[in-house]
Amino acid sequence: MMGRLIWTGALLALAVVVIFAQLDRASRFQPHLTPLVPRAFSGFAAEQRSRDAIAAEAGETAVSEARRLIARRPLPAEHLALLSLAATQDGERALALAAMEASATRGWRVPVAQLASARAALSAERHDLAAQRIAALLSTGSLPDETRALLAELIVSAEGRAAMVERYAADGHWQANSLTVALPSADPRDVALLLAEALDAGATLPCDRLAILVASVAAEDRALFWPRDCPAD
Secondary structure (H helix, E strand, O other), X not given: OHHHHHHHHHHHHHHHHHXXXXXXXXXXXXXXXXXXXXXXXXXXXXXXXXXXXXXXXXXXXXXXXXXXXXXXXXXXXXHHHHHXXXXXXXXXHHHHHHHHHHHHHHOOOOHHHHHHXXXXXXXXXXXXXXXXXXHHHHHHOOOHHHXXXXXXXXXXXXXXXXXXXXXHHOOOOHHHHHXXXXXXXXXXXXXXXXXXXXXXXXXXXXXXXXXXXXXXXXXXXXXXXXXXXXXXX
């Protein structure tokens, strides 16, 4: 009798583990299931909790959830990126930078890792690193809305523009697309200074794309950055 009870209890315990494991896996694609998953069984659910806390701008909670996520699943670069975003929200610059650097090194191809890296770098005034990450996002076309906002924030300062000038003057094909995709979201005067400095640094910026950019700004701002080597009309 006792043996049967032990066997039955073991089967029930196993069933509970299987159910919660399946719920956790399902929560990856059905976030509404996340509250049903106990923290002890959370893997994918822990990631969703971290994302929810970040979206709610609950910095302290987001950091706590991201730490739990990394404790459960330490390998994915995205999880370190979430910790970096959470730490940035919570004002923990040292943690944000450490998580950002680890995330970017481990998963430099992952857009969310690049985004977290750029945000943390901007928060720490690491303009060179922020420019590298923003250029990477621009080159892949990933997370366009977030990337435009980051670029606009970066080029407000002289240091940020100088860092981005280096990216524009380097070899690559993303620069031309960014003229019509990303730069129109920034302040025209910041764009004007960026383009002038980039051209002086040897950047190759096609006139047809610049013409589209110029057409997107107010008439009084157009003369600010029409490049000297392009036709006047």
